Amino acid sequence: MAAREEILTALRRNAQPGAPRPVLDGVGAKFPDLAARMAEAVGAVGGTLVRVPDLPAADAALRALPIHRDARRIASLVPGVGAATFDAATVKDPHELEGLDLSVLPGTLAVAENGAVWIEGARLPHHALVVIPEHVALVVAVADIVPDLHAAYARLDLAGRPRWGLFMAGPSKTADIEQSLVIGAHGARSLVVLLVG
Amino acid sequence: MSHLATLKHPEAAARFAADVPRTHWHDESLWFMRVKRDRAAAQVPEWERLRELAQAIKAYALANLPALLEQFEKNATAAGATVHWARDAEEHNKIVHQLLFAKGVTRLVKSKSMLTEECGLNPYLEARGLEVVDTDLGERIVQFRNEPPSHIVLPAIHLKKEEIGELFSQKLGTEKGASDPKYLTEAARGHLRQKFLHAQAGLTGVNFALADTGAVVVCTNEGNADMGTSLPPLHIACMGLEKIVPHAQDLGVFLRLLARSATGQPVTTYSTHFHGPRRGSELHIVIVDNGRSALLGRDPYRRALSCIRCGACMNTCPVFRRSGGHSYGVTVPGPIGSVLAPAIDARAHAALPFASTLCGSCADVCPVRIDLHHQLLAWRGDLVAAGHGSTGKSLALRFTAWIFASPARYALAGKLARFAMRVLPAGLMRLLAGAWGRQRELPVAPVESFRDRYRRTHGRA
Known part of the structure; x- marks a missing residue:
């Protein structure tokens, strides 16, 4: 613990106190139609948004898509949406998820400004379900769209939630070779957001 | 570290610029990023307000750094993570190695971490028999070439797709002469997927550490940080001690700025919050000083600790665009790197604050409003006063x-x-x-x- 004390002592000596705690006001995106903006934003980050009235309709819409039709292994953490081929909760070792074609995951909230969807770790048996499959479908309710990240963090109350969580905005991508955008770097090759309600 | 590290910036830059068409190509590639950044910023009406807030939050965090670090440690520990402290690069490397050694790890996957680059972690671990695989595509490319990244966000921006095609044909057995980015990326995906599946530990950098929740936040577009941490039972996250932000709420400001400033995207694809280890695994967080606490005591340079490593100052810098990242001979190049490097070793990096036209474009695009060109000018005075100026000049x-x-x-x-x-x-x-x-x-x-x-x-x- 010598290092810890030494570092903190140096920091206490060198820090210049007095900077006021900033108040996060005067910011916040405003959109007349959150759902329309969400669809636009998901498209802009390389995903697709499908609006459906209810969960059975989400299920039907998903089953009609090639990512479901052509899939051999499907995990679904959203009851009633997608034809799961196995129960992901019974998988002990996440390595067994390799070869997964499609994950259907619940989204806790959606951010209209940037198309991101919050995935809550506590609701998933494995973090790998987000990145290991070829395709990801996220199911989120219209009522859970917030305008921007400020509103999202205000609702998330992260201090009360252990484990992991992430914002996912579109499919995995890279532009590391001459800045050519390539979709499907390591994670999902496509992302569909099923917006319910 | 770099084979160019022994050359002074002017000589290394002259070498780079000797290839005129390539210099133009490099210049235009980076300017393209600047244009995308401008477009993204223009779409946010309160952009300038966000920059002011980001600056203010960072100023507050730096002013209260010791207390915030202790709060972070307490909360991260309560969430189940183990926090380690390292005074310098050597201590950091030792801690990481001991953690891996204790678990018998011989295969490590890493997502992007400029800090471990700064500490020379890869050669340290490789010398001790570990296989270390950088999994960000650009980083894997430069790792194959045995060279450091030339840019903190775009590690292989100095390379043409034909060169990467040639490299991949040797390393990954891709078709000779093939240079289609989609084809090459697919080959890397297959190669790295195997590395992910066989890794026994995953190491990530940290974009933000939240004092009030004890979470570390890692942002990637490829998903490599998520892939590298969601399979093996050990996650090591390495962070410079300046990565602290007081509240989760503050991320609303930083995540709106970061990707827009870096690549012109509204947000990174994966912005993952690690709050303790996932079930059945361990999370170790290594907090590294390596000169940062000393920098905190140096006016006006302490503000450089606000940097969120977006790379915008590099993309806009007329000198960086025409001299390439390797010419700086340091892990973080460009305007911000030229402020940070002399604080570590004034003699070795005395040329860097002069690698600027002082046009101020870097300060204009900086999402946390670091007054970079003023700092570069201040360094010139300090370095000359300390006897590090050039005699002829x-x-x-x-x-x-x-x-x-x-x-x-x-x-x-x-x-x-x-x-x-x-x-x-x-x-x-x-x-x-x-x-x-x-x-x-x-x-x-x-x-x-x-x-x-x-x-x-x-x-x-």
Whole structure:
């Protein structure tokens, strides 16, 4: 613990106190139609948004898509949406998820400004379900769209939630070779957001 | 670290710029990023307000760093993570190695971490028999080439797709001559997927550490940080101690700024919050000083600790765009790197604050409003005062000051210069004009000076 004390002592000596705690006001995106903006934003980050009235309709819409039709292994953490081929909760070792074609995951909230969807770790048996499959479908309710990240963090109350969580905005991508955008770097090759309600 | 590290920036930059078409290509590639950043920023009406808030939050965090770090440690520990402290690069490398050694890890996957680059972690672990695989595509490319990243966000921006195609044909067995980015990325995906599946531990950097929840936040577009941490039972997250932000709420500001400033995206694809380890695994967080606490005590340079590593200052810098990241010889190049590096080793990096036109474009795009060009100017004064200036330049400036100090000497010098420009051959004049004259045509010398003319038209001086 010598290092810890030494570092903190140096920091206490060198820090210049007095900077006021900033108040996060005067910011916040405003959109007349959150759902329309969400669809636009998901498209802009390389995903697709499908609006459906209810969960059975989400299920039907998903089953009609090639990512479901052509899939051999499907995990679904959203009851009633997608034809799961196995129960992901019974998988002990996440390595067994390799070869997964499609994950259907619940989204806790959606951010209209940037198309991101919050995935809550506590609701998933494995973090790998987000990145290991070829395709990801996220199911989120219209009522859970917030305008921007400020509103999202205000609702998330992260201090009360252990484990992991992430914002996912579109499919995995890279532009590391001459800045050519390539979709499907390591994670999902496509992302569909099923917006319910 | 870099094979260019022993060269001073001007020499390394001259080498880079000797290939004129390639320099133009590099310049345009980075400017393209700047244009995308501008477009993204323009879509957020309160952009400037966000920058002000980001600056203020970072100032507050730096002012309260010791307390916030302790709060972070307490909360991260409560969430199940183990927090380690490292005074310098060596201590950091030792801690990471011991953690891996204790678990018998021989295969490690890493997502992007400029800190571990700064600490020389890869060679340290490789010398101890570990396989270390950088999994960000750009980083894997430069790792295959045994060279450091040339840019903190775009590690392989200095390479053409044909060169990467050639490299991949040797390393990954891709078709010879193939250079389609989609094809090459697919090959890397297959190769790295195997590395992910067989890794026994995953190491990530940290974009933000939240004092109030104890979470570390990692942002990637490829998903490599999620892939590398969601399979093996050990996650090591390495962070510079300046990565602390007080509240989760503050991320609303930073995540709106970060990707827009870096690549023009509204947000990174994966912004993952690790709050303790996932079930059945361990999370170790290594907090590294390595000169940062000393920098905190140095005005005006402490503000450089606000940097969120978006790379915007590099993309816009006219010197970076035309000299390439490797010419700086440091892990973090460009304007921010030229402020940070002399604080670590003034003698070795004395040339860097001079690798700038002081145009201020870097400060204009900086999402946390670091006054980069002012800091670069301040460094020049400090470095020259400390005896790190170039002798030729010092002599020339002292001579110029001596001339400027006397009206008579000034008038005589002007007369001599005008005379010399008229009678001496252009080639010789260009030599006399020094570095400035090397790529410029000297102007035609006027027949009379301003003072002569004023005397002629107004009758007195």
